[in-house]
Amino acid sequence: MEHQGNAFTFVAIAWIFLIGGILLWDGAVTVEFTQARLTSLTPTAVATGQNESVTPEIAAPAENQTAFRAPYVQYFVTQGLHGFSYGQMAVDISGGKGAEIISPINGEVTAFYIDQSGNTTLIIENQVYQVTLLHGLYEVNIGDQLTIGQRIGMESNQGYTLDMQGNPCWGRDCGYHTHLNILDKRTGQNVDPFTLLQP
Ligand SMILES: [Zn+2]
Known part of the structure; x- marks a missing residue:
């Protein structure tokens, strides 16, 4: 009985580590993904928002070229x-x-x-x-x-x-x-x- 009890405890602890590990890993990936989305979206959002004022700034260097x-x-x-x-x-x-x-x-x-x-x-x-x-x-x-x-x-x-x-x-x-x-x-x-x- 004592032997079986130890084996059961070991399996339970192993499960806790496994599930905990998956949750931690999943959490880390979610954070990275969110940051990547934010950095990739930010310049686009800014450029779109300032579309009217950006156009003349591009025109000047074009004449230059x-x-x-x-x-x-x-x-x-x-x-x-x-x-x-x-x-x-x-x-x-x-x-x-x-x-x-x-x-x-x-x-x-x-x-x-x-x-x-x-x-x-x-x-x-x-x-x-x-x-x-x-x-x-x-x-x-x-x-x-x-x-x-x-x-x-x-x-x-x-x-x-x-x-x-x-x-x-x-x-x-x-x-x-x-x-x-x-x-x-x-x-x-x-x-x-x-x-x-x-x-
Ligand atoms: Zn020549």
Whole structure:
């Protein structure tokens, strides 16, 4: 009898622990779930409640993103649309050897490297445009936040540039220009730069 009594007590205690454990576990999960619901619902509720005042705040940065200007104060075109064979629709423009190059958009420097042809390559982008510039002596770094019109470097002939007779300008005093390509990230297509360079 005593042995059976002990066994019964053990089973009863085991049940109490088991049920208590389930209740505790269930309680903890319920609390976590409630907190998750609260944190996920709060921003949505706030945004919905302030819908009318949020719209103009979004409009201002949007104009900021679509703004575009020439990368020089003054320039001339040295080559029309080209680069289709390597996925671009670029133009070559020049402000003269050593001319100041300025940022054509409000954006961030996302790449700065020398490609396999020796071209110094600078990529500036925002939510709308990805602008690629080649051949210059650039003075900015990856991660820099640029304001449209801000100085970013000087015109040079770094990499593969040609003289008027079509001869490469490696180590020679010729071929100064900026190769400019503009990708519209909204469409995934290159933009004819002349449509944006027009005043
Ligand atoms: Zn070019």
